[in-house]
Amino acid sequence: MNNIAFVDTEIQEGTGRILDIGSIRTGGAVYHSSSVADFIHFLQGARYICGHNLIHHDLKYIHDAVQAAGISGNVCLDTLYWSPLLFPMRPYHALLKDDKLQTEELNNPLNDAIKARELFMDEVEAFRKLSPAMQHIYYFLLNRQKEFSAFFDYLEYQPEGSAPETLIRECFAARICEHADLGRMVTEHPVELAYALAMINTRSRI
Known part of the structure; x- marks a missing residue:
C-alpha cells in the first residue's frame, strides 16, 4: 500500500x-x-x-x-x-x-x-x-470527479478502450432502456449514472 x-x-x-x-x-x-x-x-x-x-x-x-x-x-x-x-x-x-x-x-x-x-x-x-467492463465504466464516468479521481491514481488505473456510452450499452443490454439518452447522462450526470449502474448490476454481475 x-x-x-x-x-x-x-x-x-x-x-x-x-x-x-x-x-x-x-x-x-x-x-x-x-x-x-x-x-x-x-x-x-x-x-x-x-x-x-x-x-x-x-x-x-x-x-x-x-x-x-x-x-x-x-x-x-x-x-x-x-x-x-x-x-x-x-x-x-x-x-x-x-x-x-x-x-x-x-x-x-x-x-x-x-x-x-x-x-x-x-x-x-x-x-x-469487479469485471474489467465495470472497472472501465467507473473510470470513464468518474475519473474527472474530485471525489473519485485519487482512487484511480492510487491504483495506477488508466485503461484504454471504448467510449462509456458504447461500453454501457454492450454490458447492460436488455437491462436498461435501449432508448435511454446515455450520451446526455454521461456528460451531465456521470456520478448518478455510475450509482444507478451499480444497483442494476447487483442482480446480474457482468
Missing part, C-alpha cells in the same frame, strides 16, 4: 474549531492530538490522505495543514463515495451505519481513522474483483 495518512477529526459545532485529530499512517504510526503543528509534522512524507467524508467535511478544517505538509489536494481519497458503488447490496458496508463509520468509542477520531483504513482496503479489494 502506498504511503497514506488516514485521518478523522472532531470539530466544535458552530465555531469550526478543531477539538481533536486522529490519524494512522500506512506503516502503523499513529497521531492523536489537537495540535495542528504536530499534525503537519506527522503528515509529512505521506503520498495520499484518506478519510470517510474527507473531501466535504474534514478537509474544510485541515486543508491548510495538509498543504503545509506538502500533500496535494488532488490526492485525497474519500471512502464515503466509493462505498455505495462497491457494496451496493448491503446497502452500507459492514463498518458503516447510515453512512457513518461504526466505532466502539464515541468522538474518537483515531479509532475512526483506523476504521477508515479498514474500509479503504476493502474498497480496493472490491474494485479489483
Whole structure:
C-alpha cells in the first residue's frame, strides 16, 4: 500500500474549531492530538490522505495543514463515495451505519481513522474483483470527479478502450432502456449514472 495518512477529526459545532485529530499512517504510526503543528509534522512524507467524508467535511478544517505538509489536494481519497458503488447490496458496508463509520468509542477520531483504513482496503479489494467492463465504466464516468479521481491514481488505473456510452450499452443490454439518452447522462450526470449502474448490476454481475 502506498504511503497514506488516514485521518478523522472532531470539530466544535458552530465555531469550526478543531477539538481533536486522529490519524494512522500506512506503516502503523499513529497521531492523536489537537495540535495542528504536530499534525503537519506527522503528515509529512505521506503520498495520499484518506478519510470517510474527507473531501466535504474534514478537509474544510485541515486543508491548510495538509498543504503545509506538502500533500496535494488532488490526492485525497474519500471512502464515503466509493462505498455505495462497491457494496451496493448491503446497502452500507459492514463498518458503516447510515453512512457513518461504526466505532466502539464515541468522538474518537483515531479509532475512526483506523476504521477508515479498514474500509479503504476493502474498497480496493472490491474494485479489483469487479469485471474489467465495470472497472472501465467507473473510470470513464468518474475519473474527472474530485471525489473519485485519487482512487484511480492510487491504483495506477488508466485503461484504454471504448467510449462509456458504447461500453454501457454492450454490458447492460436488455437491462436498461435501449432508448435511454446515455450520451446526455454521461456528460451531465456521470456520478448518478455510475450509482444507478451499480444497483442494476447487483442482480446480474457482468
